[in-house]
Amino acid sequence: MKLHRESKGTIIVASVLFAVLAFLAVYYLKEWSLLVIVPLLVIYGLVFWFFRVPDREILDHKENVIAPVDGKVVMIKEVEENEFLKEKAIQISIFMSPLNVHICRFPVSGKVIYKKYHPGKYLVAWHEKSSTENERTTVAVESLTGHKVVFRQIAGYVARRIVFYCNEGDAAKAGHEFGFIKFGSRMDVFLPLDSEIICKIGDKTTGGIDVIAKMRE
Incomplete structure (x- = not known):
């Protein structure tokens, strides 16, 4: 999936936050960590989805x-x-x-x-x-x-x-x-x-x- 050029800063921040929060969840919650990691993973995926660049055939138009x-x-x-x-x-x-x-x-x-x-x-x-x-x-x-x-x-x-x-x-x-x-x-x-x-x-x-x-x- 191609990402928009405006995504760079947001994805860097989201990646750092996800890594930190996932680490804390594993460290403190141990076997219950998935209860936090799964929702975080969904939100993380939505960030990528938001910045997607769809492949579209753009035609020429006048009127x-x-x-x-x-x-x-x-x-x-x-x-x-x-x-x-x-x-x-x-x-x-x-x-x-x-x-x-x-x-x-x-x-x-x-x-x-x-x-x-x-x-x-x-x-x-x-x-x-x-x-x-x-x-x-x-x-x-x-x-x-x-x-x-x-x-x-x-x-x-x-x-x-x-x-x-x-x-x-x-x-x-x-x-x-x-x-x-x-x-x-x-x-x-x-x-x-x-x-x-x-x-x-x-x-x-x-x-x-x-x-x-x-x-x-």
Whole structure:
């Protein structure tokens, strides 16, 4: 199983903790040590599972808006996007549980025209105000169809580290990685009002694969 580059520090810490706790369990509990070691082993395995990098065939897209993350669609509504677009847009929000792959992908192809990191709170990721009050990043891409699309990584109650690797002027390719969020979080995508929305609330998404909307030239 291939692991994400963001896993290194976490796995080192988890390995040290597991080794220390397992040693203490064997030393003090002796024949009862398995009662501690087995649950620790499960948690240790989940750390590796969280940082997995799935092997996915990413296609080229022009009009399609691709699911940027694995998760569940929790919101589709018309909102005012005040940071960059300064106008109404359709917001699609996808919630990621700690068991989901947490690679963040470009939802559209085009050119990165804006990026900004915002420190903030750690409300639960499905809270509506988390989009504007939580720690977050905002990226905007001018798509191949000529539209400006904004998407936002949002830290949740558990997530405490957001990374994004793109810079203004970079080429964006729908479905390809641009960042990562550690442990439980959300991603919002803001689309033009005339976009054709394909997904619906409650849908499970596969990042880089599923089409969630279409934009026409």
